[in-house]
Amino acid sequence: DIQLTQSPSFLSASVGDRVTITCRASQGISSYLAWFQQEPGKAPKLLIYGTSTLQSGVPSRFSGSGSGTEFTLTISSLQPEDFATYYCQQVKSYPLTFGGGTKVEI
Amino acid sequence: EVQLVESGGGLVQPGGSLRLSCAASGFTSSDHYMDWVRQAPGKGLEWVGRTRNKVNSYTTEYAASVKGRFTISRDDSKNSLYLQMNSLKTEDTAVYYCARSSESRGYYVMDVWGQGTTVTVSS
Numbered sequence: 292d293i294q295l296t297q298s299p300s301f302l303s304a305s306v307g308d309r310v311t312i313t314c315r316a317s318q319g320i321s322s323y324l325a326w327f328q329q330e331p332g333k334a335p336k337l338l339i340y341g342t343s344t345l346q347s348g349v350p351s352r353f354s355g356s357g358s359g360t361e362f363t364l365t366i367s368s369l370q371p372e373d374f375a376t377y378y379c380q381q382v383k384s385y386p387l388t389f390g391g392g393t394k395v396e397i
Numbered sequence: 398e399v400q401l402v403e404s405g406g407g408l409v410q411p412g413g414s415l416r417l418s419c420a421a422s423g424f425t426s427s428d429h430y431m432d433w434v435r436q437a438p439g440k441g442l443e444w445v446g447r448t449r450n451k452v453n454s455y456t457t458e459y460a461a462s463v464k465g466r467f468t469i470s471r472d473d474s475k476n477s478l479y480l481q482m483n484s485l486k487t488e489d490t491a492v493y494y495c496a497r498s499s500e501s502r503g504y505y506v507m508d509v510w511g512q513g514t515t516v517t518v519s520s
Contacts, residue, residue, distance in 0.1 A: 292461075325506055327442075334494055334510035335434075335442060341504045378442055382505055385458045387432075387444040 293381050297390035310366040312393045314379035319359045323383035326364045330375045399423035406514030419478040419495030427451040427473045430498035433480050435491035485518045
């Protein structure tokens with residue numbers, strides 16, 4: 292199985308900060324990586340797929356990069372509605388797997 | 398409006414069975430891959446399984462933790478997805494989400510999610 296390790300697990304930041312979350316895969320997954328945002332008590336929301344393609348309707352302050360085994364999600368200027376937990380997911384092979392999550396708090 | 402609505406969650410004893418439903422609206426579910434994803438209390442997301450679309454004969458994939466106990470099925474006449482869960486264990490306690498997976502630029506991505514239904518396995 293492909294394991295995804297996110298870092299950090301917890302991040303404290305302020306409105307306007309630039310935030311970067313890293314996701315490392317245990318083996319190469321090309322560009323088969325997606326990022327999700329989950330607010331407390333809500334379903335996950337797709338932000339980015341194919342490593343860097345922004346899902347329709349997602350603000351442009353979100354961006355993704357990487358390839359192979361190391362990937363990043365960047366929020367260029369953190370907004371109040373961005374305080375949530377973020378998960379990476381690989382869709383290269385079964386079983387599909389998620390990272391452990393990064394909680395972004397004020 | 399594209400929407401997924403899960404139902405069927407509840408309290409069940411260990412060893413028991415439960416069937417979850419996921420009703421799709423605003424799109425034809427048979428055209429899409431469909432997934433189940435769960436989240437144990439205070440934990441992260443765990444993929445449970447997938448059924449491919451009609452073109453791909455509705456073939457299925459499962460996580461090792463549920464293989465042989467859980468079964469995904471569909472009813473196209475009801476535009477619905479199901480998760481039959483047998484031999485339930487306490488560690489199956491979670492919120493269960495269904496999600497639509499759409500093909501985009503060569504990737505299958507979970508672009509629509511339901512609100513989730515809670516399953517509690519306890520004596």
